[in-house]
Structure formats: structure tokens, C-alpha cells
Amino acid sequence: MQPGFLDYLTATLSDIEAQGLLKRERLIATPQSGRIGLADGRRMVNLCANNYLGLADHPEIIAAARHGLDRYGFGMASVRFICGTLDLHRELEQSVARYLGKDDAILFAACFDANGGLFETLLTDEDAIISDSLNHASIIDGVRLSKAKRYRYQTSDLDDLETQLKQAVADGTRFRLIATDGVFSMDGHVAKLPEICALAERYGALVMVDDCHATGHLGAEGRGTPTLTGAGDKVDIITGTFGKTLGGAMGGFIAAAQPIIDLLRQRARPYLFSNALAPSVTAGSLKAIEIARAADDRRAQLTRNTQRFRAGLTAAGFELLPGDTPIIPVMLGEAQRAQDLAAALDKRGVYVAGFFFPVVPKGRARIRTQMSAALTDADVDFAIGAFAEAGRELGVIQ
Numbered sequence: 395m396q397p398g399f400l401d402y403l404t405a406t407l408s409d410i411e412a413q414g415l416l417k418r419e420r421l422i423a424t425p426q427s428g429r430i431g432l433a434d435g436r437r438m439v440n441l442c443a444n445n446y447l448g449l450a451d452h453p454e455i456i457a458a459a460r461h462g463l464d465r466y467g468f469g470m471a472s473v474r475f476i477c478g479t480l481d482l483h484r485e486l487e488q489s490v491a492r493y494l495g496k497d498d499a500i501l502f503a504a505c506f507d508a509n510g511g512l513f514e515t516l517l518t519d520e521d522a523i524i525s526d527s528l529n530h531a532s533i534i535d536g537v538r539l540s541k542a543k544r545y546r547y548q549t550s551d552l553d554d555l556e557t558q559l560k561q562a563v564a565d566g567t568r569f570r571l572i573a574t575d576g577v578f579s580m581d582g583h584v585a586k587l588p589e590i591c592a593l594a595e596r597y598g599a600l601v602m603v604d605d606c607h608a609t610g611h612l613g614a615e616g617r618g619t620p621t622l623t624g625a626g627d628k629v630d631i632i633t634g635t636f637g638k639t640l641g642g643a644m645g646g647f648i649a650a651a652q653p654i655i656d657l658l659r660q661r662a663r664p665y666l667f668s669n670a671l672a673p674s675v676t677a678g679s680l681k682a683i684e685i686a687r688a689a690d691d692r693r694a695q696l697t698r699n700t701q702r703f704r705a706g707l708t709a710a711g712f713e714l715l716p717g718d719t720p721i722i723p724v725m726l727g728e729a730q731r732a733q734d735l736a737a738a739l740d741k742r743g744v745y746v747a748g749f750f751f752p753v754v755p756k757g758r759a760r761i762r763t764q765m766s767a768a769l770t771d772a773d774v775d776f777a778i779g780a781f782a783e784a785g786r787e788l789g790v791i792q
Contacts, residue, residue: 426443427448428768436743438745442747446638446764446766448769454681463673463674466673466677467673468674469669472669474501475659479670487499490647493683497655499648502648503646503671505604505647506535508532508633510535510539513537517541518541520568522565523542523573525537527546528578529573530604537573543567545562546558555590556593562599575604576618580760582715582722584619587601587620587624587629594628600630601625603620604634609635610686611696611720611767615687618632634647640679641682696765696766710782712781721763722762723761725758731759732750738788739780739781744780
């Protein structure tokens with residue numbers, strides 16, 4: 395090993411800690427749910443999982459996963475095109491496609507891989523990607539892997555988007571693709587998809603939406619932001635995950651027109667060179683889609699919890715970013731302040747996480763709370779009370 399390398403890494407880690415930016419992991423000793431048990435024996439109200447419908451410990455999903463394990467074994471030990479494709483994989487792909495109203499879908503180990511393989515497969519240096527400035531890191535990295543020309547518009551700023559589209563046309567690009575999150579994970583706001591799609595039609599562009607924080611719980615039957623906003627089939631490509639609302643295990647997908655999926659199956663590197671999804675995950679995800687489509691009761695509970703919690707924190711005096719989704723960011727400004735409030739809430743039995751640079755811009759640190767249908771009214775009220783008490787103790791609120 396080159397001398398000094400480990401010393402350099404140690405110094406870098408010390409600097410991260412000194413800035414209050416060091417992330418620490420905590421050990422959970424129970425299934426993911428509205429209340430969880432930690433390895434130290436404490437029980438916590440859980441406000442920071444992506445378990446929007448509360449399906450992560452659903453008995454029918456667990457039973458389906460167990461059946462997949464019993465029938466097909468532990469893992470595939472292969473990539474899809476060699477000997478890693480089960481009838482179960484195709485069933486899940488077709489289920490995703492039907493759910494989202496697309497011709498077909500293709501599975502990936504994670505949506506990070508889906509976004510990582512999308513752009514370089516479909517676009518060349520003759521083409522353009524116009525990307526929202528707050529898009530998820532997986533979109534940013536996927537765009538970087540592509541040779542396409544890159545344009546960036548200020549988040550949800552339609553005038554800026556039109557300016558970038560005009561520039562892409564003026565630059566002589568062949569195909570243009572607008573990329574946006576459906577729900578922006580750190581802020582909780584929904585993309586203006588009807589307006590984005592209208593601009594796409596005007597300037598001859600495709601629209602791609604990463605709907606990881608929407609599929610399963612937003613829109614009719616949980617079909618996501620295209621349905622929620624009325625954009626419908628005007629969105630050309632949808633990427634998503636089974637790792638959040640749809641059971642919370644792992645795995646991602648892309649749903650789109652048949653030629654898009656067919657080419658991804660031939661050339662998307664994360665698909666070609668990664669193991670196929672484990673049978674238990676595939677079987678459980680199939681059941682999760684079935685449950686989510688019919689889960690209007692859970693979506694209603696999620697909405698009630700969201701409104702109750704947002705109203706309670708607003709009344710207590712916290713600064714919240716506006717929005718209607720189950721993502722409710724509590725704004726604190728500095729990283730250390732976010733860490734301190736998270737620690738104070740931890741002592742009071744509320745499980746949250748502080749978010750700070752580089753996950754969010756400097757000076758915009760926050761605690762991102764996320765509602766779940768698994769939370770009861772008592773859980774939500776307990777969390778509101780803990781926030782108010784901790785906030786007053788730290789001088790965050792009066």
C-alpha cells in the first residue's frame with residue numbers, strides 16, 4: 395500500500411466528524427414497522443423509513459417471499475441472460491407494466507442501477523438530457539455515465555426548463571429527454587408533470603420520471619405521480635423501486651414502451667452484469683403490488699397521519715417545507731443542529747435521522763420525517779410531543 399494513504403483517509407474522516415457531518419448507523423433488532431425495537435432493547439416510534447403503506451412486515455408478503463424461497467431456492471447465482479431468469483421474474487415485470495400502464499418493464503438490483511443504466515443505453519453524444527437540479531443522486535450519476543449533452547434546470551422552474559429545451563434544440567441535438575424525480579425525496583414536493591409533458595411535446599422531448607417515492611401510495615391505486623397529477627401516459631419512462639412502498643426489500647425497475655425495454659435488456663450494463671433478483675424478493679414484491687393496488691384504506695390512513703403530524707409540528711412552531719406528500723422536512727439550517735435534535739428525539743423514543751451536506755445543500759440541514767400507514771394516532775401524537783419538548787430544550791422553537 396502506498397505510504398500515507400490510510401493516514402489521509404483517517405484525517406478526512408476526522409474532518410467530516412469535526413464538521414458535524416459524520417453519519418452513524420444504529421442497530422435495529424425487529425422488523426421494519428411503525429414502532430421498532432433497537433438492539434439496546436429500546437422501543438421507538440419510527441419516522442424515517444420509506445415504509446409508506448406499512449407493508450414491510452405484512453404477513454401475506456412474508457408468506458409469499460417464503461413460498462418463493464421454498465420453491466426456487468435462495469439465489470439465482472447468475473445474471474438474467476445466462477441462466478438467471480425465472481418465470482417469476484417475467485411475471486413481476488409484466489405486473490409492473492400493467493400496474494403503471496406501460497408495454498413492458500425490466501428489473502434491476504436497485505433503482506440506483508436502473509437509473510445508472512438508462513441514459514447511456516438509450517442516448518448518444520448526438521442527444522440531450524435536461525435534468526432537474528434536485529434530482530436524486532442515481533439520476534445524476536446515470537447522466538454522468540452517458541455521452542449525451544447535459545442541460546440542467548432549476549427545480550420545478552418551467553421557464554428555466556423551456557430555456558434549456560430551446561438551447562438543446564438550438565444546439566442541434568437529435569433526441570431530447572427530460573429527467574425528473576416524481577417526488578423530490580429531500581423536499582417532498584411533486585414534480586409539475588403536466589406542464590413538463592406539455593413542454594416536452596412542444597420541443598420534441600421524452601419525459602422520464604423516477605417515481606421511487608410515489609409508486610404504491612400516491613395517485614389512484616398507488617400508480618404514482620403520473621396518475622396523481624393527471625399526466626398519465628404522457629410520461630414515457632418510469633423508474634421505480636420495490637425497496638420503499640412496495641414491500642421495502644430491494645430491487646428496481648424501468649417501465650416503458652417495448653423498444654425501450656428491449657434495448658435495455660440488450661445493453662443496460664447494470665442489468666447484464668448483476669445477479670438476478672432473489673426469488674424471495676421477487677415473489678414478495680409481486681404480492682406487494684397486489685396489496686398496494688387495493689390498499690385505499692392504508693392510503694387514507696397515510697394521508698390522515700401526514701395531515702395530523704404536519705399540523706402538530708406547525709402549531710408547535712417548527713419550520714416545515716410546504717407540501718402534501720408523506721415526506722415532511724423539519725428545517726434546521728446547520729448540520730450540528732440537525733444532529734442535536736435527532737439525538738434529543740432518540741432519547742425520547744422517536745427514531746429520526748438528520749440530513750445535511752452533501753445530501754442537501756449547505757445551510758439547509760433538516761430532519762426528514764416520513765409518515766407511514768403503520769403509525770397509529772397515538773404514535774403520531776407521541777412524536778409531536780417529543781418534537782415539541784426536544785425543540786424547546788434546544789432552542790429550536792420557543
